Amino acid sequence: MASQDLIKKLEATIENIADFPIPGIQFKDISPIFLDPQLYKEVIADLVQFSKGKVNAVCGIESRGYLFGIAIAMALDVPFILIRKKGKLPPPIISEKYDLEYGSAEIETREGQIKPGQRILVHDDLLATGGTTEAAANLIQKQGGEVVQFSFLIGLKGLNGDEKLKKFGAEIYHTLTY
Helix, strand or coil: CHHHHHHHHHHHCCCECCCCCCCCCEEEHHHHHHHHHHHHHHHHHHHHHHCCCCCCCEECCCCCCHHHHHHHHHCCCEEEEEEEEEECCCCCCEEEEEECCCEEEEEECCCCCCCCCCEEEEEEEEEECCHHHHHHHHHHCCCEEEEEEEEEEEECCCCCCHHHHHHHHCCCCEECCC
């Protein structure tokens, strides 16, 4: 659980950008975190504490999931596995399609990088409706990996992302919730 001090620092640092990328959306700009190396270290320490001793690989979702996911994997001394948008990885790949509010999308990972029985943390910067994260978990399971944890810097209440992920039986963690 994030300390109240860390939560206050993040709330003062993360910027809300109204009507971006479309009208009605409150974009949470996390980029100011990277201007403060000490704050970034505190965030990584918080996320690592959640997963220490529980996972043996971290999957990060493109692209902002990489910003913390790689550092988490390094601190845990476990592999980091890329989950990318369609068409960004060379073959052989495994893919998973999923629905968006309007249309659909597809994510991929390289075949063979996820090992059967691997205990995996799926990390992304923000959990909203959970569609992309659900697809990532399905992609991991297709290859025999076990999703044991999900972590996010930010969780958005009221969009039911946590509910969508509960079916995987994995722990879910948000450093900060809006």
